Amino acid sequence: MFDKGHDSAESSKRVGPEPRADNxxxxxxxxxxxxxxxxxxxxxxxxxxxxxSTSAFRTTLLNGLAEASAAGCPYALAVLxxxxxxxxxARPAIVPTGLTGADLADAEQATLIAVTRSIHxxxxxxxxxxxxxxxxxxxAIGEIRRQKPTVELDRPGLRPAPGMSQRRMSSVVAEAQLxxxxxxxxPDVYRTTVHxxxxxxxxxxxxxxxQSISINTVKSRLNRGRQxxxxxxxxxxxxxxxxxx
Numbered sequence: 001m002f003d004k005g006h007d008s009a010e011s012s013k014r015v016g017p018e019p020r021a022d023n024x025x026x027x028x029x030x031x032x033x034x035x036x037x038x039x040x041x042x043x044x045x046x047x048x049x050x051x052x053s054t055s056a057f058r059t060t061l062l063n064g065l066a067e068a069s070a071a072g073c074p075y076a077l078a079v080l081x082x083x084x085x086x087x088x089x090a091r092p093a094i095v096p097t098g099l100t101g102a103d104l105a106d107a108e109q110a111t112l113i114a115v116t117r118s119i120h121x122x123x124x125x126x127x128x129x130x131x132x133x134x135x136x137x138x139x140a141i142g143e144i145r146r147q148k149p150t151v152e153l154d155r156p157g158l159r160p161a162p163g164m165s166q167r168r169m170s171s172v173v174a175e176a177q178l179x180x181x182x183x184x185x186x187p188d189v190y191r192t193t194v195h196x197x198x199x200x201x202x203x204x205x206x207x208x209x210x211q212s213i214s215i216n217t218v219k220s221r222l223n224r225g226r227q228x229x230x231x232x233x234x235x236x237x238x239x240x241x242x243x244x245x
Contacts, residue, residue, distance in 0.1 A: 024057050028064040035075045043079050043223060050083050059127060066128040069119045077119060078227040081112050090136035097140040105201050107140045112198065113179055114139045116230055182232050190225030197222055
């Protein structure tokens with residue numbers, strides 16, 4: 001799913017642990033440690049394992065990735081976001097709200113941003129899938145409310161929901177602008193790919209065709225770009241928190 005690149009030699013030496021029915025948690029712990037080293041081979045291995053494994057192992061793996069992400073590991077967060085995106089894990093929580101088509105896709109992408117913004121609050125008290133369901137549902141409801149404006153704003157697509165205070169609306173606008181600014185600050189090799197996927201909502205195939213690169217390269221650049229975004233968002237949130245104390 002991801003380019004191996006300079007990690008190919010390392011990948012040939014170490015393919016990572018295999019799921020074992022008797023001790024999934026031990027395998028996941030080893031995988032998370034490997035991801036923490038920052039090697040693309042580890043991220044690609046975990047991504048592939050998710051698609052090949054049992055439901056029980058997937059649950060354990062998602063929980064492990066979420067806990068590592070909450071602890072501040074950008075590599076774990078990037079893999080977690082990629083899995084949520086590729087396997088549409090947020091969709092079951094969004095569909096019941098009535099969103100379809102482009103609105104559904106928008107809510108899924110907005111959920112990725114919401115996960116990035118709030119993953120530090122995941123404490124492992126419940127399964128990550130339960131936590132994600134709540135985040136995705138709340139995000140979808142927020143999208144629906146913003147589609148029912150009471151006051152026109154200068155920026156299209158960012159309008160207050162009924163009963164939403166101007167202060168809250170300002171916060172929404174500020175967060176949206178911050179995401180755009182962070183994407184704009186990415187290195188050129190990642191910025192366009194992230195923008196095409198997470199802002200313009202293009203498919204992997206369309207992005208590959210537009211940039212004249214392979215789909216694997218698209219996913220690799222998207223993965224690395226989201227890692228940088230996660231790190232930058234964490235720094236911005238920490239700086240904002242310090243300034244408000």
